[in-house]
Amino acid sequence: MSHGYKAITWTPFKARYDRWILAGIALWLIAFVGVSYTTQPPGESFTPIQALMRATGTLAFAMLTFILCIGPLARLSRRFLPLLYNRRHLGVSTFLIALVHAALVLLWYHGFSEVNPLASVFASNPNYDSLAGFPFESLGFIALIIMFLMAATSHDFYNANLGPGTWKALHMGVYIAYGLLVMHIALGALQFEKSPLYVTALCASSLTVIGLHVVTGMASFRPANRTALEGWLKVADLVDMEDTRAKIVRPSEGEAIAVFRSGQSISAVSNVCRHQGGPLGEGKIVDGCITCPWHGFQYSPEDGQSPPPFTEKISTYATKIVDGAVYVNPEPNVPGTPQASTSIPAMEPAQ
């Protein structure tokens, strides 16, 4: 949070998560190289560098595909939230694997000419005006630069200094990088790889990422219906409000609102975490504080302030209960303003 910075902080969970990442990377590389050697066609042979090049290339793409699925999956089911919590380490690991892939390509295909290898990537094949034979390596290289920018600025220090909006805009470049990588593979390996497995895997992974993002993106744009209660928005019936969890309401104007139930009281805050704009309503109340599902930033439900010594503040909203239903006033209070929570009548037990 805002109190101070450490280079990298490992919790036991993060350490376990990182060990899984390393084990997965090692397993993929060993399995890929092993299978490549045992299934190579008669009369042809991989060099070790070529096998490693393919292994790191496919691994980096698979990791990026997985990373891009985590966000929408976490919106669809809370079971995926632990993956979302530590996605950053996975992203940096992906960049490092992609960097190894690029270094091997530069060494193997561009390292022995008199032209600068980086210039050779863009200039050795001038066939930019044709899809067949397109210099696909240039697409991968641009994607690598985007991934470098993201990995280099992944620490909270940059988030705080660039501002959450700019930081988030920069990191949305990952979608452009993914698009470039899909075309890098489609116009590269797909053009000379005999196995239909490559075509199937590329299409399946691309369509999965596209489908998940489009479906969850559209779902977040359904505005709430105003009711006859003078502009108040209906949140849900009280019986549907789960204890320590929230319902998210999206006014036709302004930001989404997260309406939480904590025991026998209802309170509402902005759905936007001050850290990276995470969806607070997809988090839960931990130790009396609303906890962001992305990186664990916390806020008091009563006044929207982070517990001391942290200083973040978010807007609060008025709520009320009418005929067994919860309503919220979409007019936000100034961030950090105390707002009395609404007490639930004794007849309505928490789920």
Added chain:
Amino acid sequence: MKRAHRRNHILIWFLLAPALVLGLLAAIMVRPAEPVNDVLPVELIGEAD
């Protein structure tokens, strides 16, 4: 700060999704009927050694 990035997110995928699908289809259509795997023939490796 606003969650304006949700709107940008939708906008990006609104443009990227059809572009990617079309790009993939085009790449598959220009794929050679007999793709050539770029592994080196054993004889060439022996020669290089």
